[in-house]
Amino acid sequence: METRTGSPLDERRAELELRRAGGLARPAARPGGTVAVYDTVTEGMVGRQFLxxxxxxxxxxxxVLFAVVCVLLSQWQFDRGQEASAENSVVATNFAAAAIPIASALPALSSYDAGQNWQRVSVTGVYSTASDLVVRNRSNGGENGFEVVTPLQLADGSTFLIDRGWVAPSTGDALLPGPIPAPAAGSVNVVVQLRPSEAPLGSGTANGGQIQSVTLPRLQQQTGLDLYTGAYGVLESQSPPAAPGLAPIQSTMPVLDVGTHYSYALQWLFFALIGFIALGLGARREYRRLNSDDPQERMRAALRVKKNARKAFTDEELEDEAIDGFLPLTRWGLPSGASVQATSGALAARLPDAGPAASVAPPEVYVLEPAQKPEPGDSTP
Structure with a gap:
């Protein structure tokens, strides 16, 4: 009889080497008919060699690639949050500033930069009543309608577009605006807030002077006016006062949502962390599987079973007990479907799908004590 020396781990390594060389047969089928399944990639590896x-x-x-992508997306959301914060700062500054003459704000017809968004500008001129434009699909207070844009002719012959306000659709036809009050006649002094030329939508001017976007270069070509093409103005106040009938476009300072971008940035970083956590859990599971014969790993596995057995019963377990009348033995380290029976004064665990004589000793017997003593008169065992 061959005598082996060394630790159990050394013996397992030697056994695996023999099995690789064909000198040791694989284990026979178990009582339930299940044979051992080997991973041909990691078979024979110990420790963390599988990595x-x-x-x-x-x-x-x-x-790592998933984490890099998540970090890039997080940085993108953070940059968007920074841009929104900067835009809010610009708008707050311009809303608090006094109006300046249009000649100072827009020295050329094409002048405009992002720092002038919602800047107050004073303009003097005469409305061109025959050239009203109506912008479709504009919401106000949750209702869809139209915005009325009217050219204002300045003393130097140039023309500046004024968005005079919002009007609801006609009661008879939702595709047409309701009654539009005429602009003030003669010279008017207006204070407007600058808005940039919009990206083009649709084909431009439609029937009834309707347009889909305030795209200033396109409108200049269509109207032939000497038009300001960098920005137009949203009416804030006018002297003499405007006739009632149009709702103001912007009565309060607009604020871009910043918190959502920063929240998404943190979420992407959390997703990157989840990827590494999943990798670590998978590596731990593989390590435990490959080193299941290691005495130290067996000891740690037994401690985990003990710890799990001493946990309070979950709601699902208590519900199963109420329905089935018993608790599954998986929390005590036995396979699903196993049962424990008393045989000749000793406990034996019967494995699932096993023959009548296929019994093994349970790993341990755990005594579960109640967390507190029962109250007097309580008949619960």
């Missing part, structure tokens, strides 16, 4: 296999290198690379 050097092509499979696990791929897993690690995928986790």
């Amino acid at each position: 050097r296999t092509r499979r696990w290198i791929g897993f690690i690379a995928a986790a």
Whole structure:
């Protein structure tokens, strides 16, 4: 009889080497008919050698790539939050500032920069009553309608577009605006807030002077006016006062949502962390599987079973007990479907799908004590 020396781990390594060389048969079928299943990639590996296999290198690379993508998306959301914060700062400054003459704000017809968004500008001129434009699909207070844009001719012959306000659709036809009050006749002094030329939508001017966007270069070509093409103005006040009938476009300072972008930035970082956590959990599970014969790993597994057995019963377990009349033995380290029976004064665990004589000793017997003593008169055992 061959005598082996060394630790159990050394013996297992030697056994695996014999099995690789064909000198040791694989284990026979178990009583339930199940045979041992081997992973041909990691078979024979001990410790954390599996991390050097092509499979696990791929897993690690995928986790790193996923984390890089998440970090880039997080940075993108953070940058968007920074841009929104800067835009809010510009708008707050312009809303608090006094109006300046249009000649100072827009020295050329094409002048405009992002720092002038919602800047107050004073303009003097005469409305061109025959050239009203109506912008479709504009909401106000949750209702869809139209915005009325009227050219204002300045003393130097140039023309500046004024968005005079919002009007609801006609009661008879939702595709047409309701009654539009005429602009003030003669010279008017207006204070407007600058808005940039919009991206083009649709084909431009439609029937009845309707347009889909205030795209100033396109309107200049269509109207032939010497038009300001960098910005137009949203009416804030006018002297003499405007006739009633149009709702103001912007009565309060607009504020872009910043918190959502920063929240998404943190979420993407959290997703990157989840990827590494999943990788770590998978590596831990593989380590435990490959080193199940290691005495130290067996000891740690037994401690985990003990710890799990001492946990309070979950609501699902208590519900199963109420319905089935018993608790599954998986929390005590036995496979699903196993049962414990008393045989000749000793406990034996019967494995699922096993023959009548297929019984093994349970790993341990755990005594579960109540968390507190029962109250007097309580008949619960």
